[in-house]
Amino acid sequence: MNIHGGNIWDFEGPPLLDYSSNINPFGVPDSFQRALLQHMEEFTRYPDLQYREVKRSVRQYLYAGGAEPDVSVILGNGSAEIFYKAMTWSSIMDVVISVPTFNEYARAASFAGKPCTAVPLKEEEEFRPNLSALLPYIKNGTLCLLCNPNNPTGQLLLGSELRPFLDELQRKGAYLMVDECFIEFSRQSLAQSMVEAVPSHPNLMVVRAATKFFGMPGLRLGYGITSNTAWAQELEAQMEPWHINAAAVVASRCIFQDLSYMEKTRRWFETERPTFLSGLLQWDSVHVYPGHACFFLLRAVDTARAEDIYTELLQEGILIRRAEGFENLSARHFRVALKDARSNAHFIRTIQKRGL
Structure with a gap:
């Protein structure tokens, strides 16, 4: 359940x-409410199967002010769909998480038929994330999934902690997925984002959504980015056609610029x-x-x-x-x-x- x-x-x-x-x-942002009224005709036709406009908006939002790198954008019916579908990739053998954390990670691993190791955080340390405690469980083909800031503890991992951890995973032939659905609320948190590391690390995927920060859980618009073309292609091949609705398409035009x-x-x-x-x-x-x-x-x-x-x-x-x-x-x-x-x-x- x-x-x-x-x-x-x-x-x-x-x-x-x-x-x-x-x-x-x-x-719901006012910009989206206005745009929705102005584009009701879009509900009379199917969205673009490839969602080119939405992906372009996401890429411009994440890499605003700089050259857009060569990364793949994956869209989901909320971030949960991305977690579930990403774990089906044939290169992923097992999953490692810290607990407590968002309970859908372990459930997604189970659905994908991948063993999931849950490494407990220590309450006496205020559930502070401990990346070194995860390393013994990580090997070639392991996907490590981290929530930053973590739900439900709220603890934040620094980029200076995550980057060497990511490099170590790359040496092991392992993968890292970072759920950043709560990272946009403060400048301090946002400065720890792993978005900038995506182009140079094909073993990394960063996931966010319109759910939390833009206040629209009912919209169901999640997105992930990776420079691993094979991972992105296999993930997208798992998606049903038109899994992102017209309202989310309209939202992508305005909320990322608001x-x-x-x-x-x-x-x-x-x-x-x-x-x-x-x-x-x-x-x-x-x-x-x-x-x-x-x-x-x-x-x-x-x-x-x-x-x-x-x-x-x-x-x-x-x-x-x-x-x-x-x-x-x-x-x-x-x-x-x-x-x-x-x-x-x-x-x-x-x-x-x-x-x-």
């Missing part, structure tokens, strides 16, 4: 304040994250893990308290993400998203009012 945040459909009654999903609170939306989002993140964190750190019955993402991993003092927190917040119309589905987390752990200032203030007032 798939377990994810944002599953508001299981609950009846008034709308919930959803702190279980890590989505940009600004929601500098105003990007700047507004990063200003919000850089202002609101420390403010909300300050409030969470006053919460005596929980431990807040350090991170760099648009969400926070927390641990209650005991399992009973964690269940009380979930239940009482739900009674107040607030939904948080329990640790179900995350390997190497306990029932004491839960995740809370970063939302707009008004909602975050309401969240802090609620836990104070309830004495949680």
